[in-house]
Amino acid sequence: MNFQASDEQQQLADSLARVLQDHGAFEQRRAISKTEAGWNPALWGQLAQLGVTALGIPEAYGGLGRLDGQDEPGELSGGAVDRQLAMQAFGHALLLEPYLASCVLGATAVREAASPAQKEALLPGVAAGEALLAWAHDETAGRHAPLWVETRARRTADGWRLDGVKPLVLHAAAAGHCVVSARLHGQPDEPDGLLLFLVDTRNTGVSLRPYRLIDDTPAGELSLRDAPAQLLGQDADHARAAAAIKTTLAAGSAAACADMVGSMACAFELTTAYVNTRQQFGRLIGEYQAVRHRVADMAVHLEMARSMAFAAAVAADDLAAPGALADMARAKLAIGRAARALCHAAIQTHGGIGMTEEYAVGHCLRRIHVMDQLFGDEAAQARRLKP
Amino acid sequence: MTDSLNPLELSAAQAIFRDEVRDFVRTHLPPEIRERLRCGYAARKQDIVTWQRLLHTRGWAAPHWPAEYGGAGLGPAERLILQDELQRANAPLPLPFNITMLGTVLLKFGTEDQKRFFLPRLANQDLWFCQGFSEPGAGSDLAALRTRAVRDGEDYVVDGQKIWTSSAHLADWIFALVRTGQGTRKQEGISFLLIDMRSPGVTVRPIISIDGEHHLNEVFFDGVRVPVANLVGEEGRGWDCAKYLLSSERTGIANVGLCWERLDCARQLAASVQQGGQPLLSDSKLAAELALLEADIRALELTNWRFLLDPDTARKTPGFASVLKLKGSELMQELTTLIARIAGPAGLERRDAQSADATHPLAAAVPRYLFFRAATIYGGSSEVQKDILAKTILG
Numbered sequence: 001m002n003f004q005a006s007d008e009q010q011q012l013a014d015s016l017a018r019v020l021q022d023h024g025a026f027e028q029r030r031a032i033s034k035t036e037a038g039w040n041p042a043l044w045g046q047l048a049q050l051g052v053t054a055l056g057i058p059e060a061y062g063g064l065g066r067l068d069g070q071d072e073p074g075e076l077s078g079g080a081v082d083r084q085l086a087m088q089a090f091g092h093a094l095l096l097e098p099y100l101a102s103c104v105l106g107a108t109a110v111r112e113a114a115s116p117a118q119k120e121a122l123l124p125g126v127a128a129g130e131a132l133l134a135w136a137h138d139e140t141a142g143r144h145a146p147l148w149v150e151t152r153a154r155r156t157a158d159g160w161r162l163d164g165v166k167p168l169v170l171h172a173a174a175a176g177h178c179v180v181s182a183r184l185h186g187q188p189d190e191p192d193g194l195l196l197f198l199v200d201t202r203n204t205g206v207s208l209r210p211y212r213l214i215d216d217t218p219a220g221e222l223s224l225r226d227a228p229a230q231l232l233g234q235d236a237d238h239a240r241a242a243a244a245i246k247t248t249l250a251a252g253s254a255a256a257c258a259d260m261v262g263s264m265a266c267a268f269e270l271t272t273a274y275v276n277t278r279q280q281f282g283r284l285i286g287e288y289q290a291v292r293h294r295v296a297d298m299a300v301h302l303e304m305a306r307s308m309a310f311a312a313a314v315a316a317d318d319l320a321a322p323g324a325l326a327d328m329a330r331a332k333l334a335i336g337r338a339a340r341a342l343c344h345a346a347i348q349t350h351g352g353i354g355m356t357e358e359y360a361v362g363h364c365l366r367r368i369h370v371m372d373q374l375f376g377d378e379a380a381q382a383r384r385l386k387p
Numbered sequence: 388m389t390d391s392l393n394p395l396e397l398s399a400a401q402a403i404f405r406d407e408v409r410d411f412v413r414t415h416l417p418p419e420i421r422e423r424l425r426c427g428y429a430a431r432k433q434d435i436v437t438w439q440r441l442l443h444t445r446g447w448a449a450p451h452w453p454a455e456y457g458g459a460g461l462g463p464a465e466r467l468i469l470q471d472e473l474q475r476a477n478a479p480l481p482l483p484f485n486i487t488m489l490g491t492v493l494l495k496f497g498t499e500d501q502k503r504f505f506l507p508r509l510a511n512q513d514l515w516f517c518q519g520f521s522e523p524g525a526g527s528d529l530a531a532l533r534t535r536a537v538r539d540g541e542d543y544v545v546d547g548q549k550i551w552t553s554s555a556h557l558a559d560w561i562f563a564l565v566r567t568g569q570g571t572r573k574q575e576g577i578s579f580l581l582i583d584m585r586s587p588g589v590t591v592r593p594i595i596s597i598d599g600e601h602h603l604n605e606v607f608f609d610g611v612r613v614p615v616a617n618l619v620g621e622e623g624r625g626w627d628c629a630k631y632l633l634s635s636e637r638t639g640i641a642n643v644g645l646c647w648e649r650l651d652c653a654r655q656l657a658a659s660v661q662q663g664g665q666p667l668l669s670d671s672k673l674a675a676e677l678a679l680l681e682a683d684i685r686a687l688e689l690t691n692w693r694f695l696l697d698p699d700t701a702r703k704t705p706g707f708a709s710v711l712k713l714k715g716s717e718l719m720q721e722l723t724t725l726i727a728r729i730a731g732p733a734g735l736e737r738r739d740a741q742s743a744d745a746t747h748p749l750a751a752a753v754p755r756y757l758f759f760r761a762a763t764i765y766g767g768s769s770e771v772q773k774d775i776l777a778k779t780i781l782g
Contacts, residue, residue, distance in 0.1 A: 001394065001395060001396070001397065001398075001464070001692045001696060002394040002696070003394065003689075003692070003693045003696055003697075004696075004698075081394075272780055272781060275781065276781060276782070286781045289774070292773065292774065292777035292778075292781060293770070293773040293774075293777065295776075295777050295780055295781060296709070296713070296772070296773035296774075296776035296777045296780070297773070299706070299710065299776055299780055300710050300713050300714055300776075303690050303710050304683070304686040304687065304690055304714065305686070306690075306693070307686055307689035307690040307692075307693050308682075308685070308686045308689065310394075310395075310689070310693075311395060311685065311689055314393060314394055314395050318393065321393060326681075327395075327685065329678075329682070330681060330682035330685045330686070331682070331685075333678065333679065333682040334679075334682035334683055334685070334686045337679070337682075338686075379675065381678070381682075382674070382675045382678035382679060382682075383674075383675075383678075385677075385678040385681055385682070387654070387657075387668050387669075387673070387674035387677055387678070
């Protein structure tokens, strides 16, 4: 057993914390969220400079992944463990920039499904933070069913064409390309028949309705009507595509777990600082036992969540290991519950100020609600565990 | 054999140790003891004596003690693995009063004579100790205790009363906190004494708890003479011993192995109990409850390890231990509550836990549910744990 971050991971996390403090503080985030793009390319550039955008991408494609040029999917380190402190820092900062969308989801899907030539074309740009990918997979009817895909793929004389709707695509507008799941045949929830494609969002047949999530993250609904698409991989390998989808969702889930832990830490720190400054009835509210006990409960939630975020990252990096799938589900379930309980307690402890748009603690709840719903909510995770 | 790259797995050496323990339990644990614990009953005195003596042949009765006193000199990780395996395999733990409490205190504060006399007897279960801390006016506020010990020649004369004393009716000796003086703080002037329960003036009265069983007692001291040689540590500094005793117990406090074992038990019961012609396990609400418990136990397990391996554990311990005690006791209560609910109407018949056929799969469900309401009261109530934790965070 070893829960220690490596020196590199710790150094990166420390550098990130400084950058995010200087350029991603809550007031700056509020201002950025009101701009048209809804995220800050300048901050993104600084993140890229630190190398965080290159985590999980093999070195052969400009990344920092420990894959050492090997080209087989699933051979190691999907980067979730390497990324987890960074993801916690992003959750703490309630990051609006397209890290989860591009560097976690898009990059993992391409790494797992694409041909070497496609990786060569796509991954170095993503690793450098210069190109952005988005992940267009979830569909409305599937809700939390992980492999539910009704979007159809057709082979035509002019190449592949896609038809379908992807209602929840993080950072769709900013991404040049979306990785889109579609099926050639089979029922909506079958692994067989699945394929992954690359879709240029500017193409004819592609329409995008941009919107913001409840936590201000830019997202969009992608509608595909006879949309031209490039198959990821050299041939229509359904097993490889299904495996790539699972690995991508696992990476996303581990990232969401770490992100929630970061947001929990943020809400917890705001709360402890607040109760040690706010006075009522002539003394600090942090001196009242009812308040102190709630803070203690929050600390328990946070410690449990920290442990499970690590378990999720380890599992995501080696999904074939015994117990990995169970740990993924346990982690998302336990953290989702703990995060909600902690954020509710944080708002309650703040009182009226916790209810305001201009104060960060309510945004922590908005963030963890989004993260809980992505990649399967608590109930969905519970169903994935054997009774 | 190389160590696994997976940071959540045991090292090769630890895995070998775990397998040794597993093997030992499988070949040595008497089946009737295993069966009794599997059904959810508490171990009986003879179960603990028998099993602890078997463990002692490997030094595992007192795993963390040095070998010269009959221990195995195990580090915290191996100690945790041992406890985990025992609990998962329905084996009783060595008597905590003897091993993790008094033994730990004697190793730190005892005289060489005390160590030489008591430690081997504690390990081999030749003496059964109970813990005399709580008093009618001193529960969570332990330092408010009033049992007095007055020096008279080479003896202390002890007068007063202890309460909630688990297994006092089974015990040969009691380690007790007594007041030998008054200081500016109430924690001063307390001493840590070892008292032979056969001494004239010691009276034990049973307290029957809500599970209908006799675990708890009142212990009265009426002019009980205790040789000064049975003082542990300095006179008036017994609070240091008590604090050390309470804070040194960090690995086992979460009882993760027992949580996993009770979760298995809940699943097995739910698979065997029928509701409307279907196994109860197919009920989706129950399945969701089990899933949540599984996730929470895993979180507790990894948190236990994470704290244990933290390079700064010593400094962070008051808070760490409180987190583990709070979550561990809460989960045990949730598990035992769920098992009682799974037992359903078939668990309502009141049965005698001491009867020979106490192996009915559902008989212990409700009594143990009732008993475990104490888990958030004993060993520092949840309120006290939250006070401690909040103090480490908020000052």
